Amino acid sequence: MSHYRxxxxxxxxxxxxxxxxxxxxxxxSIGNRVSEVDLTLSSSTTLPSENLTETRCIAVSPxxxxxxxFDTDGRAILVNLRKRVVLHHMNFKGKVTSCExxxxxxxxxxxxDKTVQVWATPTMLKEFAPFRLLRAYGGMYDDATCVGWSxxxxxxxxxxxxxxxxxxxxxxMENYAPPTLAGHREQLVYVAFRGDTGDxxxxxxxxxxxxxxxxxxxxxxxxxxxxxxxTKKNSPKNKNxxxxxxxxxxxxxxxxxxxxxxxxxxxxxxxxVRTRRVHHAPAWWSWLFRVGANFINQPxxxxxxxxxxxxxxxxxxxxxxxxxxxxxxESEAYVYKQQGHYFDVNACAYAxxxxxxxxxxxxxxxxxxSAQTGSCFVTFSEHKAPVSAVCFLPSGHAxxxxxxxxxxxxxxxxxYRNFRVLTSPDPCQFVSLAVDPTGEVVCAGSVDTFQIxxxxxxxxxxxxxxxxxxxxxTSLAFSPESTVLVSGSWDKTVRxxxxxxxxxxxxxxxxxxxxxxxxxxxxxxxxxxxxxDGQVFLWDPNDAxxxxxxxxxxxxxxxxxxxxxxxxxxxxxxxxxxxxxYSADGALLLAGxxxxxxxxxxxxxxxxxxxxxxxxxxxxxxxxxxxxxxxxTDAGPLDLLPSGGSDSEDDEGLRRGDRGKRDGTxxxxxxxxxxGVFGVGASAGEKANKxxxxxxxxxxxxxxxxxxxxxxxxxxxxxxxxxxxCQFDPTDLGEDxxxxxxxxxxxxxxxxxxxxxSLRLRGAETDDALVAEVLDSTPIDxxxxxxxxxPVSLVQALLEAITSxxxxxxxxxxxxxxxxxxxxxHGRVIHAAAHGGMSVGSSLVGAEGDVFGGSSGAANLLPxxxxxxxxxxxxxxxxxxxxxxxxxxxxxxxxxxxxxxxAR
Numbered sequence: 065m066s067h068y069r070x071x072x073x074x075x076x077x078x079x080x081x082x083x084x085x086x087x088x089x090x091x092x093s094i095g096n097r098v099s100e101v102d103l104t105l106s107s108s109t110t111l112p113s114e115n116l117t118e119t120r121c122i123a124v125s126p127x128x129x130x131x132x133x134f135d136t137d138g139r140a141i142l143v144n145l146r147k148r149v150v151l152h153h154m155n156f157k158g159k160v161t162s163c164e165x166x167x168x169x170x171x172x173x174x175x176x177d178k179t180v181q182v183w184a185t186p187t188m189l190k191e192f193a194p195f196r197l198l199r200a201y202g203g204m205y206d207d208a209t210c211v212g213w214s215x216x217x218x219x220x221x222x223x224x225x226x227x228x229x230x231x232x233x234x235x236x237m238e239n240y241a242p243p244t245l246a247g248h249r250e251q252l253v254y255v256a257f258r259g260d261t262g263d264x265x266x267x268x269x270x271x272x273x274x275x276x277x278x279x280x281x282x283x284x285x286x287x288x289x290x291x292x293x294x295t296k297k298n299s300p301k302n303k304n305x306x307x308x309x310x311x312x313x314x315x316x317x318x319x320x321x322x323x324x325x326x327x328x329x330x331x332x333x334x335x336x337v338r339t340r341r342v343h344h345a346p347a348w349w350s351w352l353f354r355v356g357a358n359f360i361n362q363p364x365x366x367x368x369x370x371x372x373x374x375x376x377x378x379x380x381x382x383x384x385x386x387x388x389x390x391x392x393x394e395s396e397a398y399v400y401k402q403q404g405h406y407f408d409v410n411a412c413a414y415a416x417x418x419x420x421x422x423x424x425x426x427x428x429x430x431x432x433x434s435a436q437t438g439s440c441f442v443t444f445s446e447h448k449a450p451v452s453a454v455c456f457l458p459s460g461h462a463x464x465x466x467x468x469x470x471x472x473x474x475x476x477x478x479x480y481r482n483f484r485v486l487t488s489p490d491p492c493q494f495v496s497l498a499v500d501p502t503g504e505v506v507c508a509g510s511v512d513t514f515q516i517x518x519x520x521x522x523x524x525x526x527x528x529x530x531x532x533x534x535x536x537x538t539s540l541a542f543s544p545e546s547t548v549l550v551s552g553s554w555d556k557t558v559r560x561x562x563x564x565x566x567x568x569x570x571x572x573x574x575x576x577x578x579x580x581x582x583x584x585x586x587x588x589x590x591x592x593x594x595x596x597d598g599q600v601f602l603w604d605p606n607d608a609x610x611x612x613x614x615x616x617x618x619x620x621x622x623x624x625x626x627x628x629x630x631x632x633x634x635x636x637x638x639x640x641x642x643x644x645x646y647s648a649d650g651a652l653l654l655a656g657x658x659x660x661x662x663x664x665x666x667x668x669x670x671x672x673x674x675x676x677x678x679x680x681x682x683x684x685x686x687x688x689x690x691x692x693x694x695x696x697t698d699a700g701p702l703d704l705l706p707s708g709g710s711d712s713e714d715d716e717g718l719r720r721g722d723r724g725k726r727d728g729t730x731x732x733x734x735x736x737x738x739x740g741v742f743g744v745g746a747s748a749g750e751k752a753n754k755x756x757x758x759x760x761x762x763x764x765x766x767x768x769x770x771x772x773x774x775x776x777x778x779x780x781x782x783x784x785x786x787x788x789x790c791q792f793d794p795t796d797l798g799e800d801x802x803x804x805x806x807x808x809x810x811x812x813x814x815x816x817x818x819x820x821x822s823l824r825l826r827g828a829e830t831d832d833a834l835v836a837e838v839l840d841s842t843p844i845d846x847x848x849x850x851x852x853x854x855p856v857s858l859v860q861a862l863l864e865a866i867t868s869x870x871x872x873x874x875x876x877x878x879x880x881x882x883x884x885x886x887x888x889x890h891g892r893v894i895h896a897a898a899h900g901g902m903s904v905g906s907s908l909v910g911a912e913g914d915v916f917g918g919s920s921g922a923a924n925l926l927p928x929x930x931x932x933x934x935x936x937x938x939x940x941x942x943x944x945x946x947x948x949x950x951x952x953x954x955x956x957x958x959x960x961x962x963x964x965x966x967a968r
Contacts, residue, residue: 068664068676068772068784072438073097073110075423075431076780077404082121082162086128086145090400093119095779096681098133098143103400107437113143113150114680123163123172125185132172134160136683142186142194152186154195162210166217171198171234173220175208180222182234201232203242212255214262221265223252229267245277402440405429409776411453411763416460417930418769420477423781424451430465432477435767438783444475446482453497453508457521464521466494466508474506474521486519489526498540498549505563507549509537516540516551518563530561532569539581545588548605552579558593560605571608575601583644583653590667592653594641600655602667612670616641619672620659625685625758626701643763648770656761660686662775676784678777684759769927801825803834815842815850823858823865835865839882840875847881851889859890863928870935876943883932894925 073094081093090101096115101108115135122133124145131143138156143149158176165172165185174181179202186194206225213220213234223229229245229252250270258264264278407426414421414435421433430444430451449469456463462483464474470491474484486506494517496509505527506519516530516537535554542549547564558573577596584591590611591603598617603610620639641655641663652673656662661675682688695702763776772785806821815838822834842850854862863886870879887894947954 067787069787070112070782071109071772071785072783073099073779074421074433074438074440074774074781074783075405075409075425077406079118081119084122084124084131086124091122091124091131093122093133095119096135096679096683098122098131100145101400101402105437106400106439107434108402108439110438111143111145111148113141113148115139115141116680117682121160121163123165125165126167126169130185132163134163134174138176152194156181161208164211164213166213166234167215168217170217173211173213173222175211175222177207178202178204178224180208180211180220180232182220199236201242203230204228206251209252210255212257212265214257215260216262219257219262221255221257221267223255223267225251227251227269229255229265231265245275247275248273403443404440404780405431407450408778409762409781410451412765412774412776412781413455413463414765414767414774415456416458416768418767418771418927419934420456420460421774421781421783422454422456422463422465423776424454424465426450428467430454430463430475432463433781435772435783442477442480444473444480444482446473447471449493452495455497455499457499457503458501459503464497464499464506466497468493468495468511470494472497472506472508472519484521484524486517486521486524486526488513488517488529496537496540496551498542500542500549500563501544507540507542507563509540509551509553511536514553514555516549516561528563530569532559533557535578538579539583541582541584541591543584543588543605544586546605548588550582550584550591550605552582552593554578556595558582558591558603560608573601573603573608580640580642581644583646585646585650585667586648587650590650592644592646594644594655594657596640598640600641600644600653600665602670614653614655614665614670616655616663616665619663619675620657620661622660622689624688624690626756643761645764645766645773647766647773648768652766654764654766654773654775656764656775658686658758658760660684660759662761662764676775678761678775678782679759679779681759681779683756684778685756686759769930771927806834806838810838810841813846815846816852816854818842819850819862820855820858823861836869836873839865839869840873840878842878844878844881847878848885848888851885854886854889856890859886859894860925860928862886863925863932867928867932867935870932870939876939880936883936894929 076094078092078094084091088102088104090103092099092101094110096117096119098111098113098119099108100111113133115133116139117135117137120134120136122131124131129144129146130151131145132140133143134140134156136159138158138160140154140156140160141150142152142154144151156174156176160174160176162175163172169185171182171184174183179200181200182198184196184198201222204222204224204226208222208224210223211220218234220232220234221229222232227246227248227250230242231245232242233240245265245267248267248269248271250273252267253270254266254268256266258266258276264276267275267277269275405423405425405427409423409425411424412421419435421435423431423433425431428445428447428449428451430447431440432442432444433440444465447465447467447469449467451465451467454463454465461478462474462476464472466472470487470493472486472494473482474486475481476483486508488510490513492510492513492515494508495511498507499505499521500507504521506521507516508519509516514531514533514535514537516533517526518528518530519526530551533551533553533555535556537551537553539552540549547562548570549561549563550558551561552558556575556578558575558579559569560571560573562570573591573593575593575595577599580594580596582591582593584605588605591605593601593603594616595601598615598620600614600616601610602612602614617639620641639657639659641657643654643656645654646652646667647654651667653665653667654662655665660678662678663675664673665671666673679687757778759778761775761777764773765775766773770786772783774781774783801821801824803822803825806818806825809815809821810818818838819835819842822838825834862882866879866882866886869875873879
């Protein structure tokens with residue numbers, strides 16, 4: 065039941081680091097993780113691997129199978145991108161500024177301070193020391209910034225902050241002195257060789273100057289001319305050749321400036337013609353574009369030349385890609401553009417069908433994300449203050465949000481507009497929000513007037529004001545099955561209200577400490593409330609009786625803050641839960657707060673099932689467990705002392721601590737040392753004290769389908785989905801059940817045996833390539849035979865596989881036949897399980913025999929059926945749009961005579 069794994073990170077802005085392209089996929093660094101963006105499908109996922117601090121630089125092997133990422137402390141991890149697992153760890157003992165694999169993939173170059181090191185790429189063999197240093201070069205007077213390889217993998221060009229570039233040999237050569245290419249006025253940001261021979265190279269500086277360096281034959285020159293040349297060096301290929309001291313620029317001196325957005329067309333047209341003549345492999349060149357208020361300072365290209373990408377340091381964390389062939393340059397059209405929340409995310413909520421995810425942040429914005437692709441498709445910025453709460457309407461066609469600006473706004477997700485603004489008679493700040501099951505009544509709790517305001521969403525009229533609390537109303541929740549509204553407050557009470565009949569307050573549930581949050585179980589038969597002392601109370605709403613208590617303070621123990629004199633495992637005081645969420649079946653309870661973990665409890669047994677770690681990044685406070693005496697001085701902790709002359713590009717922790725609140729609104733929570741109202745804008749106090757941000761969880765939400773949950777953390781919105789690999793049943797396997805046997809059975813025409821083997825091996829085949837191969841290769845006439853006497857326990861897995869192939873595969877008719885035959889063979893079982901009316905041998909529904917990990921068939925098969933229906937609807941819309949644009953061509957083709965008649 066608690067088998068969930070990290071799947072994606074949403075809302076986290078891009079804050080530096082280089083970018084890499086693997087085919088049509090873009091890899092970017094987000095905090096201490098790496099995000100993978102598919103530019104063709106406009107989708108993004110986040111790798112589960114983590115660095116110990118902020119990711120500084122990443123590099124991908126030419127084959128695209130491995131990636132190496134470096135953090136700010138020089139620690140590296142080698143990741144298998146296909147399996148998404150960490151293979152090796154390595155400490156380079158220095159700040160790595162850049163890394164690049166050789167075109168052959170056998171080695172990679174690493175820039176550490178003023179040196180360049182060439183390392184051998186780890187092999188697939190088990191070795192005691194997989195990383196082997198081949199050679200190291202120096203000679204630079206300042207830190208190296210960029211590196212490039214020749215196509216033959218024999219030469220390395222390195223640019224540095226001393227305004228020069230040097231060419232080194234990847235192999236040992238006698239009497240070879242690296243040539244120095246000087247002439248730039250700013251530090252170099254990009255270097256590259258031209259063509260396959262390496263007889264020319266390019267260098268780009270930060271001021272926008274592009275220099276081309278070529279080899280010239282100096283065989284006929286006299287010795288005096290050779291001595292007068294400042295860049296006279298021996299050629300890597302011919303000792304009678306040397307690099308020309310002169311330089312060629314694509315712009316005259318008056319035009320060597322930044323190429324900006326609108327005036328880019330005339331200047332770039334000239335640049336494009338020049339580079340097309342000398343740079344033959346891609347048909348384009350990436351230049352220094354300007355995005356927002358910062359310059360993109362590392363142009364790159366991918367292997368196919370299909371998309372261009374650049375390194376941008378925009379304040380909002382913009383990640384952008386332009387198409388090749390001049391389309392993005394001339395029209396400035398984006399292929400992909402995403403912008404995360406600049407400040408902390410305060411709340412998150414799933415749509416009723418689980419297809420969308422809404423987030424509210426301190427940057428006054430509400431964003432809506434696609435749960436399937438992980439991309440933001442709409443942003444609402446009508447609020448004038450931090451947004452504290454957000455939730456969807458039961459129909460899923462609109463959402464409402466509450467803000468500290470004193471308004472509750474409703475947004476239409478069909479037309480993407482703000483269609484309703486709900487306000488109170490007197491100005492107040494709203495920190496809690498709830499919508500009734502019908503979607504007609506909206507309630508919001510205030511932090512300053514201690515009242516609950518009730519509006520009609522259809523008319524926008526204020527219906528009632530509920531008074532009775534003597535402290536800020538921290539949380540609101542409607543009962544899914546009755547007319548009861550529950551509110552929690554700092555006045556140590558949970559109050560129950562009858563909103564529809566106007567009877568006001570009905571019951572009061574007293575507590576010994578301040579109530580921080582409340583939650584209703586989906587069946588409406590239980591209320592959970594979290595208090596300031598770290599306990600969770602379970603109440604019966606019908607009798608107002610206490611059913612149980614969960615002691616969660618020690619479950620949240622762990623994580624030391626800078627300045628603490630005790631280890632993190634011994635610090636439990638002041639820990640409490642600030643958000644609660646029930647699962648769709650009500651069997652699980654999620655709890656999060658000011659800790660580095662989110663706790664999952666079993667409601668029936670009131671026991672802790674699992675702790676989910678939010679991050680391993682040491683850039684946050686509350687992550688490390690043990691004291692480090694080396695970082696403690698007489699003046700205090702070393703991390704709290706002001707550092708003079710620190711480089712802003714290297715200080716990732718300082719940039720994260722800059723994510724404060726725009727306005728100076730700070731109200732403290734009882735028992736908290738600082739921060740804004742309910743944690744809103746809490747990083748502003750950290751910024752004033754020059755402290756690192758503390759890892760915390762502000763809100764958790766379970767998906768209505770039960771297949772995942774999300775948490776609003778200091779890093780962004782972390783999405784966890786059900787771990788399919790944990791459903792792997794080893795009793796179904798034998799020595800003869802292998803991928804090779806499945807392909808052999810498919811080749812012999814036994815589609816049923818091949819399908820059963822592939823589905824039972826889905827835990828081992830993480831990418832489901834074997835299942836997709838069987839579905840696509842089965843003849844359409846053999847589909848019904850393949851589903852004859854098909855096991856009921858594999859129905860959900862087959863539905864998920866068909867959904868994946870409908871979205872990604874080209875065989876629409878074949879997938880329709882698979883779906884039709886599956887419904888014919890198991891229609892009665894699917895209908896009974898989806899409606900919770902029958903249990904077939906505890907295969908689809910049940911407790912211990914439930915292979916799907918849920919407690920009811922509706923919580924397992926229904927989401928799979930919804931996703932399949934949605935996939936077919938999207939395919940139908942795409943085909944309908946294509947047919948409408950080609951209707952005349954289709955009429956002409958249908959009216960044309962057959963080929964045989966035309967031949968006669």
